[in-house]
Amino acid sequence: MVKLNTQLKLGLSDYALTAYISLTSNHPVNGSQLSRQSGIPRARIYDVLETLIAKGFVIESSKSMYTPIPSEEFIGRLRQDFEAVLSSLEKKIKKARQKPEIDVIWTIKGYSAAMGKAKEMINNAKIEIYIRLSPKEGHYLDSKLLAAELRGVQVKYIAMAPIPQKFKFQIIHPCPEPCEQDSTTRFFDIVVDKEEILCGMFIEGDDEGSVINWGQNKRFVLSGRDSLRHDFFHYFLHKIQNEKKILTRKENLLYEFIQKDI
Template identity: 30%
Template structure:
């Protein structure tokens, strides 16, 4: 990293330009006199003592008393870790304060959908969706945008990816055992791009800008299980079901137990894994809303644009299990755990 970049980042952490330069100079020289720091850094002699005193107050410099007085840089790992902890505490405090302020004024929770402005901010949010997912990530986007997420996708071997794009051929970095690929079919590409993580976060947007630096670009960020459940349904029924699967998962090599939260992702996997499959299902009895965890075997499934459920044999009895929001089945499944 260039020294100019380091100075810029230190300024973002609260140091002035002179303080940043002085600290970098001390890292180069080790314990030094103020005159040596002035000579090496170019900081005016009339300013250097104030700069070093400020660095001492901020925890970046230790003062070694004596004649002459020496200034010693604090270990960067120590001071940066301290700053990191302080920033995290401040962010957590601000989150609570902002939520409380919003509730006081509006009497309700924050909106479930936010507008994200800027292409780079959209890419960062898409990366966050992938990093934070615990079970599955659904992606429908042109290959041009998908390639921007390459490192995040390669780094996650512990979740299932279902990815739809305008593939011509499969890149090597998308050949993981945990990845299902489909080539876009009848669904129009300009309708939307989706990046969905579990039922926690979703990002969606329209056509990509031709010039990401100049054109205004907006995407939409959702954090609501109720809304995201609908997005997941649309992802499968509008896009996936109208696309051609070009790379199945390598189910036998996937680590077990394997947890999923979407009934349609479960059924797509079962089509390749075969039946029956030992499993555990966490959810609620639909009639009573009572929480339940049942173990047994998935012995059949039903998958149509309107219906998605599995037949589950538990203690000699067959139950119909649907996904979140089910009301025709016996059990509303919130988590599906494949055991073999």
């Protein structure tokens, strides 16, 4: 017996699908023969056949012999019927649903869930990505970010620890003393296309217990983006004031770019 929850998945009962598959392996047959070869109780077989005939999946020939339509046609009809049902359902859902809850700030718990959401955001980015992350998160996300940069997305990358230069717009965060002393947390922020933000901290030794926030609230998103943008200015100021160094030509160009990136 075929057990696929077909009533839900295909609009056919398990008995109906089993009868059709059995017929494709041996036909034409009468009801009694089909009952024996399929394992469907004889008391049910004719009801099942009537259903298949009504749907046009089985043809009754002379002398109560039954033949299935070709499997390609069977699958094609099911697909067509199912797509029509899904299309109708989609229209009803669109009509019924509320406006997107863009003011809600969602909580994402666990490292794998947070990284999964971050990858989704990066893959869907069209214009820009501002991101601040530690090397551990970079291990999971850098390849996705590089792919985004290759397709024309501006990636503005703030590394929370020294790493090799990978991106066109990249700095190493001049971490303040409290951050340097606290090795138990890792900051993580990503803002995509001025439309959505994912931010929070991962707790060392309890990544899966960490809580990260995601949202599309305009003020929340733009505030987060502005914070990341100002990390670039923090980098320039730290180099000039604290390190007493002159910005390189490349850094000057980056400064001019970030200054205009409002």
